[in-house]
Amino acid sequence: MPQHLYRGWYQVGFEREIRDKVTPLRIGNLRLLLVKQENEFGAYNATCPHRGAHLAFGGTLDRGAIICPFHGYRIGLGSDSDCQFKTPRYRTLAVGGLLFVLLSERHENGLTRLLEELNATHYLVPGFTMTAQAPAELVVENGFDPAHFQSVHRLKRRPNLKLSPGDSGELHLSGTFYAEAFETAWHNGAVQDAGTEMQFLAQVISPNVCVSRLGENTVISGSTPNGNGSCTIRVSVAAPATEDGSPPSQQAIRALLRDSKLAYEQDLVIWENRIHDAPNRLTPEDDLILAFQKFCMRFEDEESAANEAHATCSVR
Ligand code: FES
Numbered sequence: 001m002p003q004h005l006y007r008g009w010y011q012v013g014f015e016r017e018i019r020d021k022v023t024p025l026r027i028g029n030l031r032l033l034l035v036k037q038e039n040e041f042g043a044y045n046a047t048c049p050h051r052g053a054h055l056a057f058g059g060t061l062d063r064g065a066i067i068c069p070f071h072g073y074r075i076g077l078g079s080d081s082d083c084q085f086k087t088p089r090y091r092t093l094a095v096g097g098l099l100f101v102l103l104s105e106r107h108e109n110g111l112t113r114l115l116e117e118l119n120a121t122h123y124l125v126p127g128f129t130m131t132a133q134a135p136a137e138l139v140v141e142n143g144f145d146p147a148h149f150q151s152v153h154r155l156k157r158r159p160n161l162k163l164s165p166g167d168s169g170e171l172h173l174s175g176t177f178y179a180e181a182f183e184t185a186w187h188n189g190a191v192q193d194a195g196t197e198m199q200f201l202a203q204v205i206s207p208n209v210c211v212s213r214l215g216e217n218t219v220i221s222g223s224t225p226n227g228n229g230s231c232t233i234r235v236s237v238a239a240p241a242t243e244d245g246s247p248p249s250q251q252a253i254r255a256l257l258r259d260s261k262l263a264y265e266q267d268l269v270i271w272e273n274r275i276h277d278a279p280n281r282l283t284p285e286d287d288l289i290l291a292f293q294k295f296c297m298r299f300e301d302e303e304s305a306a307n308e309a310h311a312t313c314s315v316r
């Protein structure tokens, strides 16, 4: 049974982790083959259409194809290959050291443009990785849960968040945070004056990728299911140049990453000890969570991405 997967973007790693020409990756139960050639990346379904071998474990590249390690057939990389057997390609995005894969072209939702613009105007710094024993979608859903900011992150005031549609199919969640109560998370390493308001905007690109701005800083979060009930959270940051045009200080970047990590650690205690299939009794105050869940449903299709990959993986 292929695991249910939303068909949007997933962060599959950081470029610094990809050292080989052929690397196995996974998004839930979908097994991927990542091909790196001269800093260009291609992601393909890793399951050999002949008899199911994993092409990234022992496969060798050969002029637009990979030689399967099991019976030695040439498997064409991409549905337009002339090979008898071929495996479908998924769009990849490598920007500023971050690496993403898109499972359906229908749900690009502007991530490419957003990150390229951010990379051109900010210093984008690949950050850290954490594993959580929790469903991947809980990570992005967290931003839609105003009440938890008070109890988990100890904000004194509940942020007044509101939703609006983005121009490219993404969802915008915006509001105001009060820095006096947010000193343990996301501030810029400097003590804020009590009562300082910070504008917050989260651009939710897919159920698993979110780009959030708080004040001048941006945090890029990806949460990718591992196929065993856990997920991998990857967090990176982007900061503008300082006033004299020089790069942001290492100290400021480190503080931003440290505070983001601290915030996730606060959430992790809740996430990892929650019963994920317990019945929910949502209140009217949980409206935003329902809106996020509705947004996620747009990324569902009759068939899962894994199914689609299998079906298009046919003999020519
Ligand atoms: S399983 Fe790949 S060639 Fe047979």
Ligand SMILES: [Fe+2]
Residues within 6 Å of the ligand: 142, 143, 148, 152, 153, 263, 267
């Ligand atoms: Fe949180």
